[in-house]
Structure formats: C-alpha cells, structure tokens
Amino acid sequence: MTIVKRNYATLAAAAAGSIVLSSLLTLNAALAQDKIFTMKMTLPTLNDPSYFFAKTYAAALEKDSGGRIKTEIYPASQLGSIPRQIEGTQFGAIQCALIPPEFFVGVDERFEVMAAPGLVDSMDRGQRLAADPEVKKLMFGLGANKGLHGVALFMNAPSSLIAKTPLRHLADFKGKKIRVLASPFQMQAIARLGATPVAMTLGDVIPAIQQGAIDGAIGGIVVWTPMHFQDTAKYVTETGQPAVYAIVEINKAWYESLPADLQKLVDDDAAKEQAAIGPVASDIVSKARKGWTDTGGELISLPPDEQAQLMKTFSSVGADVSKTKPPLNDAYKIVTDAAQRTR
Numbered sequence: 001m002t003i004v005k006r007n008y009a010t011l012a013a014a015a016a017g018s019i020v021l022s023s024l025l026t027l028n029a030a031l032a033q034d035k036i037f038t039m040k041m042t043l044p045t046l047n048d049p050s051y052f053f054a055k056t057y058a059a060a061l062e063k064d065s066g067g068r069i070k071t072e073i074y075p076a077s078q079l080g081s082i083p084r085q086i087e088g089t090q091f092g093a094i095q096c097a098l099i100p101p102e103f104f105v106g107v108d109e110r111f112e113v114m115a116a117p118g119l120v121d122s123m124d125r126g127q128r129l130a131a132d133p134e135v136k137k138l139m140f141g142l143g144a145n146k147g148l149h150g151v152a153l154f155m156n157a158p159s160s161l162i163a164k165t166p167l168r169h170l171a172d173f174k175g176k177k178i179r180v181l182a183s184p185f186q187m188q189a190i191a192r193l194g195a196t197p198v199a200m201t202l203g204d205v206i207p208a209i210q211q212g213a214i215d216g217a218i219g220g221i222v223v224w225t226p227m228h229f230q231d232t233a234k235y236v237t238e239t240g241q242p243a244v245y246a247i248v249e250i251n252k253a254w255y256e257s258l259p260a261d262l263q264k265l266v267d268d269d270a271a272k273e274q275a276a277i278g279p280v281a282s283d284i285v286s287k288a289r290k291g292w293t294d295t296g297g298e299l300i301s302l303p304p305d306e307q308a309q310l311m312k313t314f315s316s317v318g319a320d321v322s323k324t325k326p327p328l329n330d331a332y333k334i335v336t337d338a339a340q341r342t343r
Helices: 008-034 049-064 082-091 109-115 123-131 133-141 184-192 202-211 252-257 260-294 304-314 317-322 326-341
Strands: 037-042 069-074 096-099 148-158 160-163 177-180 196-199 216-219 235-237 243-251 298-300
Touching: 037 049, 037 082, 037 252, 049 069, 049 096, 049 148, 049 243, 049 260, 069 260, 082 096, 082 243, 109 133, 109 184, 109 243, 109 326, 123 133, 123 148, 123 243, 123 260, 123 326, 133 148, 133 326, 148 252, 148 260, 177 184, 184 196, 184 304, 184 317, 202 216, 243 252, 252 260, 260 298, 317 326
Parallel strands: 037 069, 037 096, 177 196, 177 216, 235 298
Antiparallel strands: 096 243, 148 243, 160 216, 160 235
C-alpha cells in the first residue's frame, strides 16, 4: 500500500488560488460581454447601394449585438481620400471600409480581378458572381496578411461614362482623357478605345472635369446622380462595362479583439446583408437613371453594332493583363470560371 501524506495547508492555499483565478476569469468574461466596440465605417460614395449596405449592416450589428457594437458611418470620403481610407482600415484608425476592390491593388494586385470587363452583363448576374463560394473565398482572403478581413462583396452598379460632351459612338472616345479606377484592367480597356486612361480617386473627378484635365470619367450612375455630377457634366454613356463592385473590409486586429460571438456576428450579418442587397441595388440604379434625366442629364447608349464591337474589344483584356502575372492569372481564372457557372 502506498501512503500519501497530504499537506492540508498547501491544498487549502491552492484551492483558494483556484477560486480567485476562476473569479478573475469569470469577471474578465463578464467585462468582455459588457464592453462596447466602436466600428467606424467609411466609404467614398453617398446614397448608392454601398451607402444602403452600410446603413443596414450598421443597424443589424447594433441590434444583434444588443448594443455591444456601436457603429458610425462616414460617407462621401469624410475620412479622407480612398487611399487614406484603405490605410486607415489596414492600421486600425477605421474599422470597416466599403470601397471598390480595385482600389486595394496596393495591398494585393489580385483585388482588381472584379474590374475585368465582360465578366457580367446584368445586375443579377453580377450579384450571383459575387455570391459564388470560390469568388468569396478568393476575395475575402486577399488582405489577410495586410491587416484586412473581408466580409462581403456585391455589385454596386454597371459602369457608365460621364462627360461634358456627348460620346455617342466608339469613334468619339478617340483622343479623350478618361478617368478610370486604379486598375490595369480598366486602363487597357479604355486605351483600346483610343482614349488615354487617367487613374484618379472619386473626389478629384469634378474639379478635373471642370478644369479640363480629363474629358470624362468611368463610374456608376448611382454615383453621378446623388452626388450631383450633372452640375458639371450632363452626358452619361451607358457602356455597362466593367461592373463596379464594392468589397467590405474589416480591420483584422479589431476583428480579432472581439469576443468569439461578436466575430461570428460581424461575419454573419455581413453575409445576410450581401444576400439581401441585390434587388435594392437594382432599384437604386433604376431610380438613379430616372433622377439623372429628371434633372436635365442625358443617358446615351451606343448603337447595337458598336456595343457589340466594344464587348469584342474588351473580351481579351483580362487574359492579356494577367497572363504575365501567375497569381493574378490564377485569380482571374477563378473569377471567369465562376462567371460561367453563374450565368
């Protein structure tokens, strides 16, 4: 028989320590449950699908968290230019950004694949592509090693081109200086039309058109109408290419500081809002088109044969831009394969 001698004083002290430790853990858990986490949300636009997403996402987070997440929305680049918004989200001054993914090319050039022309030809197809599991897996993970955590992706609008003089035919593009988003996909597409692409953030477009630094700009009617671009340029040519997407990125360090239940909430609510945004985005596009003509603007469509020629001209842009860059080419293949699956 083995005889065990117990030191009751030691056991009592250990038990007391365990009680104290357990109490501290319980207190810390309670404090985590009571802590308020502030999420500043930034976006460059106003009264477009991205703004609607920000409002509904913010409301869902506050409601579903029981007030443990407090949201603040800063539209129309109130927190700085798009590059400053992205940097702020990477480094934690901002917790959430809703921005077209191609502006994140400085973080990872693969973000630009959603700007490839010819991927989709309607809002419905655009939302189906954004909802594809392989596309979400790709896009949400791109900034993971650069301080970002992706949670949602959706089509904001088809592209259109705003200009001070009407662009009614492909020949009218020749010699023009056209603002594009920061993407070689858009740059090469515009260059193939005989125009000069000029990468520029949204806040600089109006003064650049007014001063003659550019002749027009690629963007969406959901931006032109609510932000009163018709005061500067009244002609919008609706090419529909490329689709303009928005990606929702969360500061990774802030996300990881959340209790597990709130992390899940941030992801789940974003997924729910992405699933719900499609019909709303289409309605906003329709209202923006009507609002444009109601306030004296003109919407222009290329003749059918010229629209077909434009699509043919754009069809190989994505493959040509990505072919010398294996990671970008792999990402482009994921997205184009998904575009075929979701047609």
